Amino acid sequence: MTQQGVRWTADQVLALAPDAASRKAGSKLGAAGPWSEAGSADEGTVWGLCKGSGNKPYQTVIDIADASGPAYKCSCPSRKFPCKHALGLLLLWAGEDGTVPSAAEPPDWAEQWIKGRRQRAEEKRTAGASASSPASADPEAARRRAERRAVRVTAGATELEQRLTDLLRGGLAGAEQAGYGLWEETAARMVDAQAPGLAARVRELGAIPASGPGWPVRLLEECALLHLLDQGWLRREGLPGGLADTVRSRIGLPASADGPPVRDRWLVLAQYDTADVKLTTRRIWLHGADSGRTAxxxxxGAAGRAPELTLPVGLALEAELTAYPGAGQLRAALGEQFAPPAPASIRPPGMTTAEATDRYGDALRDDPWLDSVPVTLDRVIPAPDGDSWQLADADADTALPLTPAARARPGLWRLVALSGGAPVKVFGECGHRGFTPLTAWPEGSGEAVRLC
Structure with missing residues (x-):
């Protein structure tokens, strides 16, 4: 965005939409008709006036250079972020037809918001640096809080071990008759013990009985993993440091990113949301062009609201990432950003389907509770496999089945259409349930295509 000749694609803009209705409404506003006084600036801002149902047009301004993704301000009454006007303005800007010209200065109403936002961001950054300094912290108080929480978690883990013992002693068939209420009660006890990770896994257990053919096997497998996590916590003092950190993370204890910052040009591989009744979680996968790291x-965000961090697929940003502790953990925190996200021709290196399964197997040594690992498959072809689908290696007699969730998504047909029977490069998550494709690139040149 620092170079006005480089614009986003329409697909990258629409990836910002909080829901399908906003995507549809924003697309209708991506034409010049309702807009006036639209403009953009080299430092990464776009603004314009959009005619609405009233006499006064809506004032819309977007800061694309914000470190945590685009930031929006619109005078419309919508509570969605971004609203349809912000999406429409970005689509208009992405059109590269001169409808949104480069202007020397934004209007006063846009400039006031931009300056105020960046000043608050700088104050927040300065305050955060001050709060994290050793002089302002009370390590003794923090140690006492951690000890008290560890005692509660230990009590909860011990109680959960007894619950699992009772389940296995009585037989798995009894789990179907007991119903979900007992599991929810156990999960609530884990919340009281300040072990949200245990609570989440208990709720997953409660959904398995009577969930379809083979549920007793799945229940036994998940019970074994939960028992392993319990024992990992109860015997954490004897674990290697990295594995102990992983156990703490899986239990749900808070941790701070403490690794050395890695500056790189990070390609946005995928972005998708998952939601429950209380929380919306956004996952963004990045690939470092120089380091080769995946993060x-x-x-x-609160239930029903999209999280603030937004990085459209196919863009790259030069920034620092700091890793969280834990063996095999890929989570990182976004630090200082040196340039706003911009389109890039970077592609991650790929591997065969056999190498992908080997990578998942290796990762389980560091984190036995890992559902999947991020991998990029090179030269694979989507193909039907009976009632299911798989990604067949174009150069070897191997294939990866798609997960049930992937088979139910519209992105599967987008992938099939993109391939047309020819090999494609696909990024996704590979685990014990199969492969979930998230982004694809056609052979040769071509833009990233979102599949989720």
């Missing part, structure tokens, strides 16, 4: 950014 995961997590951000959260």
């Amino acid at each position: 995961l950014l997590l951000s959260y």
